[in-house]
Amino acid sequence: MKFTSSITMLILSFAFCSAQELTDKFKHKATYEMTWQIDSTDTESVQSETMIFFSGGGQSTFSSEGQHIGDSIQKAYKKLERTPQSFSEMRSKIPKTEFNYYITKDLASREVSYREEIVRDYYEYTEDFSNIDWRILPETKQIAGFAVQKAKTSYAGRHYTAWFTTEIPISDGPYKFNGLPGLIVRIADEKKFYVFELTGFKVLKDPVFDTQANEEYLETDKSSFLEIKEDYNANPIGAMEQTGISFQFEPGQKEKLEKERRARLKKENNPIELE
Amino acid sequence: MKLLKNSFLGTVFLLAISSTSFALTSNENQVEAVKRTYVPTTLSCGINGYSCGDTTQEIIENAIAIDEMVCP
Numbered sequence: 001m002k003f004t005s006s007i008t009m010l011i012l013s014f015a016f017c018s019a020q021e022l023t024d025k026f027k028h029k030a031t032y033e034m035t036w037q038i039d040s041t042d043t044e045s046v047q048s049e050t051m052i053f054f055s056g057g058g059q060s061t062f063s064s065e066g067q068h069i070g071d072s073i074q075k076a077y078k079k080l081e082r083t084p085q086s087f088s089e090m091r092s093k094i095p096k097t098e099f100n101y102y103i104t105k106d107l108a109s110r111e112v113s114y115r116e117e118i119v120r121d122y123y124e125y126t127e128d129f130s131n132i133d134w135r136i137l138p139e140t141k142q143i144a145g146f147a148v149q150k151a152k153t154s155y156a157g158r159h160y161t162a163w164f165t166t167e168i169p170i171s172d173g174p175y176k177f178n179g180l181p182g183l184i185v186r187i188a189d190e191k192k193f194y195v196f197e198l199t200g201f202k203v204l205k206d207p208v209f210d211t212q213a214n215e216e217y218l219e220t221d222k223s224s225f226l227e228i229k230e231d232y233n234a235n236p237i238g239a240m241e242q243t244g245i246s247f248q249f250e251p252g253q254k255e256k257l258e259k260e261r262r263a264r265l266k267k268e269n270n271p272i273e274l275e
Numbered sequence: 276m277k278l279l280k281n282s283f284l285g286t287v288f289l290l291a292i293s294s295t296s297f298a299l300t301s302n303e304n305q306v307e308a309v310k311r312t313y314v315p316t317t318l319s320c321g322i323n324g325y326s327c328g329d330t331t332q333e334i335i336e337n338a339i340a341i342d343e344m345v346c347p
């Protein structure tokens with residue numbers, strides 16, 4: 001709570017000089033708790049993170065809350081006079097997140113854009129979701145105070161069950177999911193490796209940071225993006241050194257870091273998209 | 276921009292995320308120190324210092340963040 005308050009104060013203190021970074025196009029904000037199992041063979045490897053969804057003007061954006069807050073702080077900071085002390089303080093306010101992507105949707109065209117920064121490059125690929133095959137079922141119940149209805153679909157190698165509510169007539173939801181007659185309140189794959197649950201929904205009165213403004217994205221397609229990411233994961237230090245930054249490791253330091261990184265990567269064997 | 280760069284030219288940078296230097300255990304009265312790695316780093320504009328983090332990814336992200344600020 002204390003941490004959140006300090007972030008809020010920091011954002012507010014920057015707000016006066018960052019008006020151009022604010023947008024009032026989003027009219028609604030939904031919060032989802034995402035839980036996922038990192039290692040498909042280890043039921044103990046479950047993590048959770050708060051994800052946020054903004055919607056308005058026929059568009060939406062979805063990201064981790066940490067990513068949104070971190071980018072908001074960094075964008076606001078760029079407008080201020082910078083010193084080593086203020087920079088260090090700014091970095092200390094950035095929350096940790098496991099997800100540094102943004103997913104934006106255009107509800108009219110049902111185009112979904114996936115954006116992610118790798119080293120210093122911002123990549124974007126677009127998918128057409130007009131042919132996503134939802135099967136709406138008659139089953140209804142109550143979740144989080146909303147009357148919800150069941151629907152099923154498959155995406156990227158996983159079979160999902162969603163519960164949507166027409167009480168919030170926004171044809172959208174977490175991650176890339178959209179196209180139902182109301183907001184998705186809960187969606188999970190059949191093995192419950194990935195679960196998104198609505199934990200909050202509100203009408204926005206004030207503008208929010210447009211964290212994706214002013215970035216130049218390199219257009220690519222999904223398979224090329226995955227190749228780029230795989231190349232990065234194979235040698236992240238090499239990718240960073242291509243930018244001109246170099247590490248002078250102490251003896252054994254690089255090997256130790258690499259060993260730990262490979263062990264971590266081995267456990268991260270359960271991505272949300274299998275194909 | 277220039278101010279930050281000049282400030283760093285006179286010293287070395289030490290970039291660590293202070294909020295992650297310590298992690299609370301399940302008992303809030305106990306504080307468990309998390310081991311951090313400090314890697315000697317040269318930014319793209321030649322400034323020397325240390326980039327710090329608990330993981331390779333964090334160390335890289337910190338190095339890139341300070342490089343973007345100091346060496347545009």
